[in-house]
Amino acid sequence: MSIGVMLVYGLLGLIVVITALGMLTSRNAVYSALFLVLNFATVAVLYMTLGAPFIALAQVSVYAGAIMVLFLFVIMLLGAEHITQRSTGRGHRVLSVLVAVALLAEAVIYILFRGAGVEMAALPSLPPDFASPAAIGQLLFSQFLLPFEITAVILLSAVIGAIYLTRRERQAAARTAAAEQPAEKPVEEPAEKTPIY
Amino acid sequence: MPLSYYLILSAIMFLIGILGVLLRRNPLIMFMSLELMFNAANLAFVAFAAYHQALSGQLFVFFVMTVAAAEVAVGLALMVAIFRTRHTIDVDELSMLQG
Known part of the structure; x- marks a missing residue:
């Protein structure tokens, strides 16, 4: 393998790792x-x-586009850029890092010595229409038709759930009910007047 | 490139995602770490799909993306609802169900 190809792949891997670490360590959520x-x-x-x-392209449009815009929108809506400066305890941190590193070591050892990485040294030459949108669509609507339909149901329930969770009417109704409650109740039960939450 | 390049990169991304969920107390960052872990699994899927010349792996990535999008929508809606009632989203403060 030529040195240029190695350099390009090494650079790509380095960017992936550094951006992931940056996500993990930055203080500001934005x-x-x-x-x-x-x-x-x-x-x-x-x-x-x-x-x-x-x-x-789906990755760029769905993940980097839609999902991350939603994240940024919620971060700015909640003003959560600097929320929670308090860090976790020291013992918790050490234990977390130990467990995670043990998992990584296990995975790497398996990949290098037992897994498929050993015999698959180079990418096989793919046919030109291997992953064309037409081929993917054909497979999606024949062999994977049922999962595809289930996906539609999942998305619909997610939309309904998101709308239900964020609507304001329910809270306002609860507040008026709480305001009315002492008026309806007789005065002889002051112990009942604890706040709802 | 050997297949192990992609698999080790995927394992490192997954590790950073786990660390994010375990170490950070901001639920938004924990969610982003979750996305990173999904992404690591997707990378392994696509790598195996290419090296085994099986297109099903790429379709699985497609389904993972859809479920991740649904999960983010519901999760962020939950977070907004919790923030409205409790005025905090610190995961250590949200222990209402604890006896």
């Missing part, structure tokens, strides 16, 4: 979200190198 956008875009480039142009 910077975290922007680091994650860069991470998703770089992973989309990796998808391109794996012969998956459709998935790469």
Whole structure:
């Protein structure tokens, strides 16, 4: 393998790792979200190198576009950029890092010595229409028709759930009910007047 | 590039996602770390799809993306609702169900 190809792949991997670490460590949630956008875009480039142009474009438009815009919108809506400066305890932190590193070591050892990484040294030459949108659509509407339909139901229930959870009427009704409650109740029960939450 | 390049990169991304969920106390960052873990799994899926020349792997990525989008919509809506009633989204403060 030529040195230039190695350099390009090494640079891509480095950007992926550095942006992920930046997401993990930045104090400001907006910077975290922007680091994650860069991470998703770089992973989309990796998808391109794996012969998956459709998935790469879906990644850019769905993840880096729609989902991260939703994240930024909620961060700014809640003013949550600097929320929770308080850090976790020291023992918790050490234990977390230990468990995560053990998991990574296990995965890497498996990949390098037992898994498929050993015998698959180079990307096989893919046929030109391997992952064309037409091929993906054909498979999606034949073999994967049932999961595709279930996906529609999941998206519908997510839309309904999101609208239900964020509407304001229910809260306002609860507040007026709480305001009316002492008026209706007789005065002899002051113990009942504890707040609702 | 050998397949192990993509798999190790995916494992590192997954590790950083786990660390984000375990170490950070801001639920928005925890959600982003979750997305990072989804992304790591997707990268492994696409890599295997290419090296085994099986298109089903890419379709699984498609489904994972859809479910992740639904999960983010509901999760962020929950977070907005919690913030409205409690005026905080610190995960350590939200222990109402604790006895």
